[in-house]
Structure formats: structure tokens, C-alpha cells
Amino acid sequence: MDPSSNCAAEMAKPAPKDMSHHYSDLTRARKPNSMKLFYKLFTIPGIGNFAGGLPNPQFFPFDTLEAQSAHPTRWTPTPNRPGGDALSSAMASAKVSDHGVKTASHVVVPHDAETPDLAKKIDLATALQYGQASGYPPLASYIRQFTRECLHPNVPYKGGPNVALTVGSTDGFSKVLDVFTNIWIEGKNDIRERPGLLTEIFMYPSILNQARPRGVQICPVEMDEDGMSPYGPGGLEDVLANWNDAKGKRPHLLYTVSMGHNPTSGVLSLERRSELYEICSKYDVIIVEDDPYWYLQYPSAEIEEAKARNKPIPEFKAANTLPKKSGYPFLDSLSPSFLNIDVDGRVVRLDTFSKTVAPGCRLGWVTSTPEICDRIILVAEAGTQQPSGFVQSIIAESIMGPQPEATAAFTSRSPKDRATFTGWKTEGWVRWLAGLRGAYEGRMNTMCSLLEENAYQLKQSTPLRDADADWGVITKTQLYEFDWPRGGMFLWLKVHLEKHPLFGAIGSEGNVINGPALSGALMIFLTHKPQLVLASPGMMFSATPQIAAQRGWSYFRLCFAAETDEMISACSTRFGQGIQRFWRIKKVAEIEALLEEAFPLETDVETNEVEDLTNMGWMGC
Amino acid sequence: MDPSSNCAAEMAKPAPKDMSHHYSDLTRARKPNSMKLFYKLFTIPGIGNFAGGLPNPQFFPFDTLEAQSAHPTRWTPTPNRPGGDALSSAMASAKVSDHGVKTASHVVVPHDAETPDLAKKIDLATALQYGQASGYPPLASYIRQFTRECLHPNVPYKGGPNVALTVGSTDGFSKVLDVFTNIWIEGKNDIRERPGLLTEIFMYPSILNQARPRGVQICPVEMDEDGMSPYGPGGLEDVLANWNDAKGKRPHLLYTVSMGHNPTSGVLSLERRSELYEICSKYDVIIVEDDPYWYLQYPSAEIEEAKARNKPIPEFKAANTLPKKSGYPFLDSLSPSFLNIDVDGRVVRLDTFSKTVAPGCRLGWVTSTPEICDRIILVAEAGTQQPSGFVQSIIAESIMGPQPEATAAFTSRSPKDRATFTGWKTEGWVRWLAGLRGAYEGRMNTMCSLLEENAYQLKQSTPLRDADADWGVITKTQLYEFDWPRGGMFLWLKVHLEKHPLFGAIGSEGNVINGPALSGALMIFLTHKPQLVLASPGMMFSATPQIAAQRGWSYFRLCFAAETDEMISACSTRFGQGIQRFWRIKKVAEIEALLEEAFPLETDVETNEVEDLTNMGWMGC
Incomplete structure (x- = not known):
């Protein structure tokens, strides 16, 4: 994976294209930091620094930062291909240290590490000091290397990508909007200047919360179970080719969650990525790929789904057929990022530690061309500066640390203590991710197999006029359907509310009991005993109010990540049985009572302000 | 301090005025989060949460977060009034626990704390989970209470202020700009809509880095050693009363560092604050007070300065004469914030943990009216979300924790271990701040007394035509002057470069060796052996290029915070002696060689792009 091993090939690659014509006015106005002279002066040996307005690290009230850190083998991986050997394929030849069955190590960030190498120096004196917006050097350099060599080894442009740290992907997308869109105000700015954002018809609602106040027009693109559709009516090519300038500027920004889509769970194949990329290249669109x-x-999803439904078992296809490998079978088995086919340098990828470590990290990174990363860093300099040194140092120490040869705190420990002091290293980090995949894959399978049990209503009706018969005709109605998630944390379930006995019934005030009404009533009904389950209504994830009103009401998003294993099982059953019970409601008044309880939702639907449902903050994470 | 103790008086207070006419287009377009229904549903007992897209906390790789935390008594306070008893006045009646001479405690944030009270529950399961932009409940509620009851007990509007957490004050000011200014682009937007920012002629340069790309016009206001001048030529009233609309919109935003001004070190008196506030009220200006x-x-500064110069000792005047006290003599002795006289609700204050704990926290807060705080929080929801849970929980635990009755990790410890487990509480926090003041006050006094020694050049000249005389005439030239800082981390030193032998000399290319040139040369000269000191040139802190060219070149900012005690002493002497040596340079070529080395600076000055000097990131913190 060493780029120097193939230097000639690297030099022959095309440089990324200039994307500066897409920059916002604000980004054009930001000047790069002109501190070169000062940086030079700072490093004069023995210089007394009266210039920087920094507190001396002796005044920090923390002498160490420590943690009990899970051993990377805490969770059990699943195979990278059905029938494969889980552990060996996840770990490959990489040795994960000799901890064996230990489940936690004690991690210590000392006040002062002795190494002079800033890329390896992990201590509070540096981590808790002012730093550069490009991030804490040890962590930033680790992330850069991991990103370039392990996550995206096939980036086709010369020099490869760079990274810019963020305080999480919401911040990352906020910075992307800052770099690529002007604020547009209705009635003040020309409609032909209105920026647009291409995205799937069902999408992560926080994006709307960020884009809409800036006047960014949401331009929905059709999707299927894999993700965004390149062709066909409402597909990406269709939207762009038939763009009407009177509605706003043709969008030059596309937002997508391409691996474990939120909310629909699809994983974009390499083939689909290539098709979408070609269209983006043709219409000069920046692709923002947000993949927590x-x-x-x-x-296992495709195969287990087929088994559960007595369908033919499909043949397994490898998701990644690109030439360069990371050397970690787990990573190499995953569907690769758009970055790996980004000839032009038009992909901006958002990553985060929110799902791999914890949301409270508020730590993530952008991967893109060095030029675009520099622009992101300029935004950081004028706002967030760098992520908190507390999280940067403890994650750096957990993965990279310690440097036994250099850390006084380490060498003064007993040999037994020292044995607990091994950082995860990349092997451990990959093993942790593989273990998490294993744990979540198990939960996904549990939820799906239990939901299969209640998907149909079986109804035995006594034949009319035949009093002798002791059995009736059995009718089988599909109440809901879903794909077993190919990725992510969510199951996207379509409820056939249009088959509900009260669909289209007339309410007490002459109103029709329509799909949105039944959806709101069902959501509340599910929170009642004995169901006691809260699911997210599909209207929340609809890119526009029209989509919510036309189609969003059919769907619910079920997250199998938040609850305990026990609750996943219990609530999946309660959910399915709840829908069965909901179908037995025969009185409009019961629906209306539920809607009364859901009043704010109903109001939104009636006033066509479904968008408020999307303004959910962390709910839709 | 309990507000309920004076409920009638509280009710009689006027409500804060509506400031929404100052909001930016973007802020007007942001909609409040409409999650009330969901919050209600989340709290149904026994509900299975399939709605929120959260990972289960069991998957966080940290089982604890720990730290060795300094004991609050680590540093020795100085008296609140000259001649006073330092320790008793700093600590008042508050007992700081019984640790005595211990200097560190071990702080543990457990994975799960057992208390159901969210305002007291400090654990990783909550701190590392998604949270609300209003901040981690235990820390946010502590900061709110400390801010309302201890820092600003005299806020005159009904209900008092609220707080909104930030990821540091650079982020805080970025959010303030987002709320109160539109982006203005030259050649695209009407000049009469150009937003303006009132600020002192010398100022924290990061503000320029944030404001200028947005098109915000910097409107400098004259200042003296205390801070911004309300009246007189170039004072606040003058600038506002004589505003020319053809230059831009009359500014409705004022930025000031009012306590230990950066770079000039002044502390605004209560009287001065009242005068400035009255003008802001008259001209409807929002005051942004940034006080790290x-x-x-x-x-001690005023008195020690007088002693060192053989001037009459001035009478001590208490800085805070407001009626309500916090009960902590240290806090009550400090010059109070504008908030305490903010009848209208037009003050937005920025606070940070960067200088009280460490810059790497990236944690701070805004204090203002609840309405304005809500607007700040809406900005956070679309970007930073909340500060990192790592820093929020460890600071919360250090100050507030632990809850011994609830924490399993605590109760399983030995009695000896338990004794180390007492959070600082407010008493300890105030004591820590008083100790830091003591430590910095000592450093300030050291630097000042050593700088006094080299302020004058004494020159013995042999009288002409009197070969018998064995002594000459002694001339005394003041090379530099400064006030002993009344606050902050900086000393603002005026070098009388206009008295330098080469001032006005003609350079090798016919150019005049002017003030900016001598300033640049001096800065480089000081970094050479044997001086080896780096100081920040005053041009960096000039609000406009004009001020830099006209006056900024006279000044240097010396920070007595970053270096060790030993270096403060050694470098203060080296600095003073260095200026003496600089005065002995007699050849233009030597100055030109120094300027050659400072080339980027010189370029900036010559092209009138001194503003680049202000684009310094963390340098000017």
C-alpha cells in the first residue's frame, strides 16, 4: 500500500480538476492564513515565546486523562461472505496483540510525553493547548493515513485525497454548505441563483434542517432499495437533463448516504456508483457522501431474507472488485466509497466517530481533494477551530498509544501494568469495527426474523349459508413489507395502510381517513400498551412535503441500534403484533382518538407543513 | 442569592426588549425544533425506542473516563485588595474540603451512574450519547446556575439570563455573527446594507478573520488604557452620531474584550460600562462582550506600578459596587460584566473554559436573554450540535461529582480511595480561579518590574572641547513605556521607535526607514541571539490597515502566560536589553538585513495589506 512503491503510476495520474467555480461568495472571500513567518520564528531553538496568547500547560487542572478502554475483541465478528470464517476473515493475518480474553485496557494520556515527534506525541500539554484547525497532529495524521491507505486505496487522482477534521458530520455538512452554497433569501435574491441540493426522496432529515434556512432547494431523486436511481423517470439524469432554470439554479451539489442508507438501509453497489458518478461528471455536480x-x-441479509421467505438463495457477489486492497479482508469486503472512482476530484466524503466510538465524541473528518480540504479548514479556523483535545487525545492514545520507549508515566509502571498499555493499532481498530458489524448484524437478523412472523393477516371467515362448516376460507393479507437491511442501523418498513379497513372512511367532521391520518394514528397506537414501541414515521424522512403526503406515510423506520438485545427481540414482536391489532380497529372514533393524541403531527399534515416533522435534531440521526 | 427570595422584586423588573429586528435573514429562516410530541413519547415508561437513530451505549468502547485532577488549592491566591489577606479573601467562609496539602484527586466518570436525575447524572452512557444542542444537562445546568447566581447576580431584566454552550468563544462569536449579520459581498450587495462591527482600535485579530470575509465593516472606536472610549473624538458616541450611511449601515453590533483587554490589558470600570451602555441603548447597538x-x-498592578516609578500610591477603589453579591469575595471583587447593567437585554457575553481549564477543551458558553440564547442554540443544531461529551463529562465530574450515594464505582472503593473522590464544587472552582489569578498576577509583576529596568537609555557623552573632564553629560531617553496590566495575559508596550537614531533615514533604494519598517526589524532583531524573544507586533492587533500604518507599529504585545516562570524572568530582561541593543544599531544596512528576514511582513506593509498580519489563527488568542 505504500504509494512510493508505485511512484511512476502515481505521477501518471491526472490531477484533480479545479472546483473553485462552485465555491460560495463567503469561501471566495476567506483568505488563507499567512502565518508562515511566525511558524518559522516559533521554532527557533531556545526562543522565549511572548507572542502567542497561550496559557502555560502547567496551569491545566488535569495531570492525566485516562480511560478503561474496551479490548478490540469485545464483540464477535460475522463472516465477510456467507459461509465464511468470521474471525479469520475479519482479522486476516493481523495479530491483535496478545491480550487474549481481556476485555478492557487502561489508557493513560500523560501530561507530558517525551518524544519530540509531534505526529507521535500524545499528551495533555499538546492536546489541551491551542492547536491548528487541521486537527491534533497525531490523530490527524493517523486518520489521514488510515483514510488513504485502508479506506480508499484506489483514489484515481494524483497525490490522493487529504482529510480535514470536523466536530462530527453535522458540522462537516454545515462546512460543506458554507463552502459550496450562498445563502438565498426568497423575495430578496434572484430565483435563478437559488442553490439546489440533489438527494434521495427519502433522506436524513437533519440535512433539511441545515439546508432549508439557507434557501437551498431540495431536489429529490428517485431511489430503489439500493439507493439513488441514476436513470429512469425522476432519476438523477432525468432531474438534471430536464432542469427548469425558472425554478432555481441547476443543482451542483448532491447529498447521499451510500452505505446503509438512512432511512432506507440500501448499500450502493460499485456499478451504481459508476453510473451516478458519470452523470455528476457530465453535469458538473459535487457529490457529498455522508457515511457514518x-x-x-x-x-448475510440477502441470503437470510431469501431463506425466511422460501425464495431461491441468490449467489453471493463481492461488493469490492477494485484492484488495490487495504490488506484488511474486512475493509476490502465492503462496498467502496465514491472516492475510489473520483477521477475529477468532485467527491466530498463525511466520516464520523459517532457510530464507531460514540456520538458524544463530536469528532469526524472530511475526505476530499487537498484544495477542498483547505477550504473546509478555513471555515474551521473562523468557527469551531479544532475538535476537543479531550476526545482527540483519548482516541489517539487508544488507537496509537502508547509510545513505551518515550512515556515516563509508562516506564515507571510495573511490568504487569505495562502489559495493559498496548494501543489498538490499526489491526485492533479494524477488529473493533468488524466486531461491531457482527453485533449489529445479529440484531438486524433478530429484528427481521421476528418481523417476518406478523407480516400477514390470516383471516378465517365462516362461509355464509353453510352452518355445518367448522372451518372457513382463509384469506392472507400482507400488512407490511420490508427488505432485510443490507447495511446501517435501520429497517425501512412499508405498511399497507391502504388496505386498512378504515382507509378512506369518513371521519366525524366529514374528513376522509387518509394515509397520513392512519400513519399518525398507527404511530400513537404502537406507543400504547401492550405494544409500547416507538417507531419513526416515514413522513419525517421525506425530502419534500409532497413526498411525505404522497408516499412517506406508508413507511416507518425502525432502528435496531439503540435498544438492548432483549428489547430488540421483545419489541420486534410487539411491533408486529401491534400492527395486527391496529388492523382490527373498526371504529373511526378510535382512529380519531389516536389522532387527537398525535395532534401536532396531524396539524402538520393538514397545513401541509410536513417539513416540521423533519426538523428533528438528533431524532433522525 | 435564591431568586425566589425576592420574587416580588423579580416580577417588577422589566422584560428584556425584543431584539429580533437585528436578526440576520438566516436566523429569521431557522425554525425552532418541533419535537415536543416525540419527547413526550420517549418518556413513556417501558417504551421500546426504535425511533431514535442512536447506538446503544454498550457499544461505546470506553467503560470509564478518568483523570488526575489538580486540587483547587494548587496555586496560591493574591489579595482581592492590596494589603488584604489573600487566602481568606479568596476563600471567604467557603470550606474547600479537607484535602489540605493534596495536590491531585482521581476523577472517574463511570459508564452508568444510577441517579435518575438527569441534571446530576454524569456518566458515559449519557455524556457520549447524542444530546441536545443546549448542552449536557449536568454541566449546562451547573454553568447556568453559576452564571446567574455567582457571575452576574445583578442582571436587571425579568427572569434573568440564560446560557447556550459553545465549542469555545471563537465558535461563540461565529454564532453571534450568524445570528446578527447577513453576509455582504462587495459589488453584489447594496453598500447601505453593509453590516458594521464597532470595536476598539486595537483588538483581538481572530475577530477580523471571522468578520471580514462576511463583508462586515470594522468600525474602530478610540480607546485609552481602560478600554473603549465613550466620548471625545473617535469615541463611541462620535462614531455613531456622525455615521455616514454611504459607507454602510450604521453598526448595530459592538465587540469588546472588557476585562483584561486583548491586546491592551485594560479593565473597563463600572462607570465606563454605564456610559458605553447608555450610548448603545440610544443607538440600539448589541454589545458582544468576550471575556476569557x-x-x-x-x-496590585496600579500600586506596584506607582511604587516602581516613585509615584504617589493611588487610593484603592473597589471595582464592583453593585448591590447583589455572589457570596464569594473573590468574584465580588471583580469588575462586573455589562450584563449587570443590561436593562434592555442587548448584551451577549462570551465565556470559555480555554483559559480557566485549557484551550483544548473547545468548550464555552454564551450568556444573554433566553430569546437570544435560543437563537444561538438553533445555530448549534445545524452545525456543532453540542460540545464533546468527553470534555463535558470530565469537567462536570471534576466540579460537581461524584454522587457517592449513587455511583457503584465509588462505593466499591476503599475508604481511603473514597476520600480522593470529592468534586471541587463551586467553592473549589472559585478557589481554583483565585489561585490562577494569583499565579498570573505574580508573573505579571515579574515581567513588569524587569521591564522597568531597561525602559530608559542612559547615555554619557563626553563634552566637546573640554578634554579635562572625566565625565560627560548624561542624557536619559525613554525607549519604551507601558502600563502594568490591570488584567488578562498581556502587556502592551509602546516602543518609541520615532526616537530611534535611524528613524527617517534613507534606505539603499531611496526608501524612508519608517515606523512599520523599524517595527518589523525590531521584531526580527529580538528573535536573534542573545535576545531570543518573540513578541507580537502591534500591527497585528490593529482594527484597520490605516491604524496599523499610523499607530500600530509603535506597539508590541507581550504575553506572560505561555512561558514558564523562569523564562518569564529571563526573557523579560533579554527583551529590555534587546531594545537597548537595537538602539545602538547605526547602519541602515543592518535594519535592511533584518527586514529582508521579515520579508513577508514588509510586503504586507508596503502593499497596505497589513490585514494579513491579523489573520493569525491561534497566535493572537
Whole structure:
């Protein structure tokens, strides 16, 4: 994987194209930091620094930062291909240290590490000091290397990508909007300047919360179970080719969750990526790929789904057929990022530690061309600066640390203590991710197999006029349907509310009991005993109010990540049985009582302000 | 301090005025989060949560977060009034626990704390989970209470202020700009809509880095050693009363560092604050008060300065004469915030943990009216979300924790271990701040007294035509002057470069060796052996290129915070001696050689792009 091993090939690659014509006015106005002279002066040996307005690290009230850190083998991996050997394929030849069965190690970030190498120096004196917006050097350099060599070894442009740290992907997308869109105000700015954002018809609602106040027009693109559709009516090519300038500027920004889509769970194949990329290249569109769930891709889903439904078992196809490998079979088995086919340098990828470590990290990174990363860093300099040194140092120490030869705190420990002091290293980090995939894949399979049990209503009706018969005709109605998630944390379930006995009935005030009404009533009904389950209505994830009103009401998003294993099982059954019970409601008044309880939802639907449902903050994470 | 103790008085207070006419287009377009229904549903007992897209906390790889935390008594306080008893006045009646001479405690944030009270529950399961943009409940509620009851007990509007957490004050000011200014682009937007920012002629340069790309016009206001001038030529009233609309919109935003001004070190008196506030009220200006150094106010400075210069000792005047006290003599001795006289609700204050704990926290807060705080929180929801849970939980635990009755990790410890487990509480937090003030006050006094020694050049000249005389005439030239800082981390030193022998000399290319040139040369000269000191040139802190060219070149900012005690002493002497040596340079070529080395600076000055000097990132913190 060493780029120097193939230097000639690297030099022959095309440089990324200039994307500066897409920059916002604000980004054009930001000037790069002109501190070169000062950086030079700072490093004069023995210089007394009266210039920087920094507190001396002796005044930080923490002498160490420590943690009990899970051993990377805490969770059990699943195979990278059905029938494969889980552990060996996840770990490959990489040795994960000799901890064996230990489940936790004690991690210590000392106040002062002795190494002079800033890329390896992990201590509070540096981590808790002012730093550069490009991030804490040890962590930033680790992330850069991991990103370039392990996650995306096939990036086709010269020099490869760079990274810019963020305080999480919401911040990352906020910075992307800052770089690529002007604020557009209705009635003040020309409609032909209105920026647009291409995205799937069902999408992560926080994006709307970020884009809409800036006047960004959401331009929905049709999708199927895999993700965004390149061709066909409403597909990407269709939307762009038939763009009407009177509605706003033709969009030059596309947002997608391409691995474990939120909310629909699809994973874009390499083939689909190539088709979408070609269209984006033709119409000069920047692709923003937001993939917090990238490592949660489930090879078993397709096969287990077929088994559960007595369908023919499909043949397994490898998701990644690109030439360069990372050397980690787990990583190499995953569907690769758009970055790996990004000839032009038009892909901006968002990554985060929110799902691999914890949301409270508020730590993530952008991967893109060095030029675009520089622009992101300029935004950081004027706002967030760098992520918190507390999280940067403890994650750096957990993965990379310690440097036994250099850390005084380490060498003063007993040999037994020292044995607990091994950082995860990349092997351990990959093993942790593989273990998490295993744990989530198990939960996904549990939820799906239990939901299969209640998908149909079986109804035995006594034949009329035949009093002798002791059995009736059995009718089988599909109440809901779903794909077993190919990735991510969500199951996207379509409820056939149009088959509900009260669909189209007339309410007490002459109103029709329509899909949105039944959806709201069902959501509340499910929270009642004995169901006691809260699911997210599909209207929340609809890119526009029209989509919510026309189609969103059919869907619910079920997350199998938040609850305990026990609750996943219990609630999956309660959910399915709840829908069965909901079908037995025969009185409009019961629906209306539920809607009364869901009043804010109903209001939104009636006033066509479904968008408020999307303004959900962390709910839709 | 309990507000309920004076409920009638509270009810009689006027409500804060509506400031929404100052909001930016973007802020007007942001909609409040409409999640009330969901919050209600989440809290149904026994509900299975398939709605929120959260990972289960069991998958966080950290079982604890720990730290060795300094004991709050680590540093020795100085008296709140000259001649006072330092320790008793700093600690008042508050007992700081019984640790005595211990200097560190071990702080543990457990994975799960057992208390159901969210405002007291400090654990990783909550701190590392998605949270609300209003902040981690235990820390946010502590900061709110400390801010309302201890820092600003006299806020005159009904209900008092609220707080909104930030990821540091650079982020805080970025959010303030987002709320109160539109982006203005030259050649695209009407000049009469150009937003303006009132600020002192010398100022924190990062603000320029944030404001200028947005098209915000910097409107400098004259200042003296205390801070911004309300009246007189170039004072606040003058600037506003004589505003020319053809230059831009009359500014409705004022930025100031009012306690330990950066770079000039002044502390605004209550009287001065009242005068400035009255003008802001008259012209409807929002006051943004950015005070990272608020607790670093030095009662000894005025008196020690007088002693060192054989001037009459001035009478001590209490800085805070407001009626309500916090009960902590240290806090009550400090010059109070604008918030305490904010009848209208037009003050937005920025606070940070960067100087009280460490810059790497990236944690701070805004204090303002609840309405304005809500607007700040809406900005956070679309970007930073909340500060990192790592820093929020460890600071919360250090100050507030632990809850011994609830924490399993605590109760399983030995009695000896338990004794180390007492959070600082507010008493300890205030004591820590008082100790830091003591430490910084000592450093300030050291630097000042050593700088006094080299302020004058004494020159013995042999009288002409009197070969018998064995002594000459002694001339005394003041090379530099400064006030002993009344607060903050900086000393603002005026070098009389206009008295330098080469001032006005003609350079090798016919150019005049002017003030900016001598300033650049001096900065480089000081970095050479044997001086080896780096100081920040005053041009960096000039609000406009004009001010830099006209006056900024006279000044240097010296920070007494970053270096060790030993270096403060050694480098203060080296700095003073270095200026003496600089005065002995007699050849233009030597100055030109130094300028050659400072080339980027010189370029900036010549092209009138001194603003680049202000684009310094963390340098000017």
C-alpha cells in the first residue's frame, strides 16, 4: 500500500480538476492564513515565546486523562461472505496483540510525553493547548493515513485525497454548505441563483434542517432499495437533463448516504456508483457522501431474507472488485466509497466517530481533494477551530498509544501494568469495527426474523349459508413489507395502510381517513400498551412535503441500534403484533382518538407543513 | 442569592426588549425544533425506542473516563485588595474540603451512574450519547446556575439570563455573527446594507478573520488604557452620531474584550460600562462582550506600578459596587460584566473554559436573554450540535461529582480511595480561579518590574572641547513605556521607535526607514541571539490597515502566560536589553538585513495589506 512503491503510476495520474467555480461568495472571500513567518520564528531553538496568547500547560487542572478502554475483541465478528470464517476473515493475518480474553485496557494520556515527534506525541500539554484547525497532529495524521491507505486505496487522482477534521458530520455538512452554497433569501435574491441540493426522496432529515434556512432547494431523486436511481423517470439524469432554470439554479451539489442508507438501509453497489458518478461528471455536480454506517454492511441479509421467505438463495457477489486492497479482508469486503472512482476530484466524503466510538465524541473528518480540504479548514479556523483535545487525545492514545520507549508515566509502571498499555493499532481498530458489524448484524437478523412472523393477516371467515362448516376460507393479507437491511442501523418498513379497513372512511367532521391520518394514528397506537414501541414515521424522512403526503406515510423506520438485545427481540414482536391489532380497529372514533393524541403531527399534515416533522435534531440521526 | 427570595422584586423588573429586528435573514429562516410530541413519547415508561437513530451505549468502547485532577488549592491566591489577606479573601467562609496539602484527586466518570436525575447524572452512557444542542444537562445546568447566581447576580431584566454552550468563544462569536449579520459581498450587495462591527482600535485579530470575509465593516472606536472610549473624538458616541450611511449601515453590533483587554490589558470600570451602555441603548447597538480573562484582574498592578516609578500610591477603589453579591469575595471583587447593567437585554457575553481549564477543551458558553440564547442554540443544531461529551463529562465530574450515594464505582472503593473522590464544587472552582489569578498576577509583576529596568537609555557623552573632564553629560531617553496590566495575559508596550537614531533615514533604494519598517526589524532583531524573544507586533492587533500604518507599529504585545516562570524572568530582561541593543544599531544596512528576514511582513506593509498580519489563527488568542 505504500504509494512510493508505485511512484511512476502515481505521477501518471491526472490531477484533480479545479472546483473553485462552485465555491460560495463567503469561501471566495476567506483568505488563507499567512502565518508562515511566525511558524518559522516559533521554532527557533531556545526562543522565549511572548507572542502567542497561550496559557502555560502547567496551569491545566488535569495531570492525566485516562480511560478503561474496551479490548478490540469485545464483540464477535460475522463472516465477510456467507459461509465464511468470521474471525479469520475479519482479522486476516493481523495479530491483535496478545491480550487474549481481556476485555478492557487502561489508557493513560500523560501530561507530558517525551518524544519530540509531534505526529507521535500524545499528551495533555499538546492536546489541551491551542492547536491548528487541521486537527491534533497525531490523530490527524493517523486518520489521514488510515483514510488513504485502508479506506480508499484506489483514489484515481494524483497525490490522493487529504482529510480535514470536523466536530462530527453535522458540522462537516454545515462546512460543506458554507463552502459550496450562498445563502438565498426568497423575495430578496434572484430565483435563478437559488442553490439546489440533489438527494434521495427519502433522506436524513437533519440535512433539511441545515439546508432549508439557507434557501437551498431540495431536489429529490428517485431511489430503489439500493439507493439513488441514476436513470429512469425522476432519476438523477432525468432531474438534471430536464432542469427548469425558472425554478432555481441547476443543482451542483448532491447529498447521499451510500452505505446503509438512512432511512432506507440500501448499500450502493460499485456499478451504481459508476453510473451516478458519470452523470455528476457530465453535469458538473459535487457529490457529498455522508457515511457514518460504512462499516455496517451485512453480507448475510440477502441470503437470510431469501431463506425466511422460501425464495431461491441468490449467489453471493463481492461488493469490492477494485484492484488495490487495504490488506484488511474486512475493509476490502465492503462496498467502496465514491472516492475510489473520483477521477475529477468532485467527491466530498463525511466520516464520523459517532457510530464507531460514540456520538458524544463530536469528532469526524472530511475526505476530499487537498484544495477542498483547505477550504473546509478555513471555515474551521473562523468557527469551531479544532475538535476537543479531550476526545482527540483519548482516541489517539487508544488507537496509537502508547509510545513505551518515550512515556515516563509508562516506564515507571510495573511490568504487569505495562502489559495493559498496548494501543489498538490499526489491526485492533479494524477488529473493533468488524466486531461491531457482527453485533449489529445479529440484531438486524433478530429484528427481521421476528418481523417476518406478523407480516400477514390470516383471516378465517365462516362461509355464509353453510352452518355445518367448522372451518372457513382463509384469506392472507400482507400488512407490511420490508427488505432485510443490507447495511446501517435501520429497517425501512412499508405498511399497507391502504388496505386498512378504515382507509378512506369518513371521519366525524366529514374528513376522509387518509394515509397520513392512519400513519399518525398507527404511530400513537404502537406507543400504547401492550405494544409500547416507538417507531419513526416515514413522513419525517421525506425530502419534500409532497413526498411525505404522497408516499412517506406508508413507511416507518425502525432502528435496531439503540435498544438492548432483549428489547430488540421483545419489541420486534410487539411491533408486529401491534400492527395486527391496529388492523382490527373498526371504529373511526378510535382512529380519531389516536389522532387527537398525535395532534401536532396531524396539524402538520393538514397545513401541509410536513417539513416540521423533519426538523428533528438528533431524532433522525 | 435564591431568586425566589425576592420574587416580588423579580416580577417588577422589566422584560428584556425584543431584539429580533437585528436578526440576520438566516436566523429569521431557522425554525425552532418541533419535537415536543416525540419527547413526550420517549418518556413513556417501558417504551421500546426504535425511533431514535442512536447506538446503544454498550457499544461505546470506553467503560470509564478518568483523570488526575489538580486540587483547587494548587496555586496560591493574591489579595482581592492590596494589603488584604489573600487566602481568606479568596476563600471567604467557603470550606474547600479537607484535602489540605493534596495536590491531585482521581476523577472517574463511570459508564452508568444510577441517579435518575438527569441534571446530576454524569456518566458515559449519557455524556457520549447524542444530546441536545443546549448542552449536557449536568454541566449546562451547573454553568447556568453559576452564571446567574455567582457571575452576574445583578442582571436587571425579568427572569434573568440564560446560557447556550459553545465549542469555545471563537465558535461563540461565529454564532453571534450568524445570528446578527447577513453576509455582504462587495459589488453584489447594496453598500447601505453593509453590516458594521464597532470595536476598539486595537483588538483581538481572530475577530477580523471571522468578520471580514462576511463583508462586515470594522468600525474602530478610540480607546485609552481602560478600554473603549465613550466620548471625545473617535469615541463611541462620535462614531455613531456622525455615521455616514454611504459607507454602510450604521453598526448595530459592538465587540469588546472588557476585562483584561486583548491586546491592551485594560479593565473597563463600572462607570465606563454605564456610559458605553447608555450610548448603545440610544443607538440600539448589541454589545458582544468576550471575556476569557475575566477572573484575571490584578488589584496590585496600579500600586506596584506607582511604587516602581516613585509615584504617589493611588487610593484603592473597589471595582464592583453593585448591590447583589455572589457570596464569594473573590468574584465580588471583580469588575462586573455589562450584563449587570443590561436593562434592555442587548448584551451577549462570551465565556470559555480555554483559559480557566485549557484551550483544548473547545468548550464555552454564551450568556444573554433566553430569546437570544435560543437563537444561538438553533445555530448549534445545524452545525456543532453540542460540545464533546468527553470534555463535558470530565469537567462536570471534576466540579460537581461524584454522587457517592449513587455511583457503584465509588462505593466499591476503599475508604481511603473514597476520600480522593470529592468534586471541587463551586467553592473549589472559585478557589481554583483565585489561585490562577494569583499565579498570573505574580508573573505579571515579574515581567513588569524587569521591564522597568531597561525602559530608559542612559547615555554619557563626553563634552566637546573640554578634554579635562572625566565625565560627560548624561542624557536619559525613554525607549519604551507601558502600563502594568490591570488584567488578562498581556502587556502592551509602546516602543518609541520615532526616537530611534535611524528613524527617517534613507534606505539603499531611496526608501524612508519608517515606523512599520523599524517595527518589523525590531521584531526580527529580538528573535536573534542573545535576545531570543518573540513578541507580537502591534500591527497585528490593529482594527484597520490605516491604524496599523499610523499607530500600530509603535506597539508590541507581550504575553506572560505561555512561558514558564523562569523564562518569564529571563526573557523579560533579554527583551529590555534587546531594545537597548537595537538602539545602538547605526547602519541602515543592518535594519535592511533584518527586514529582508521579515520579508513577508514588509510586503504586507508596503502593499497596505497589513490585514494579513491579523489573520493569525491561534497566535493572537
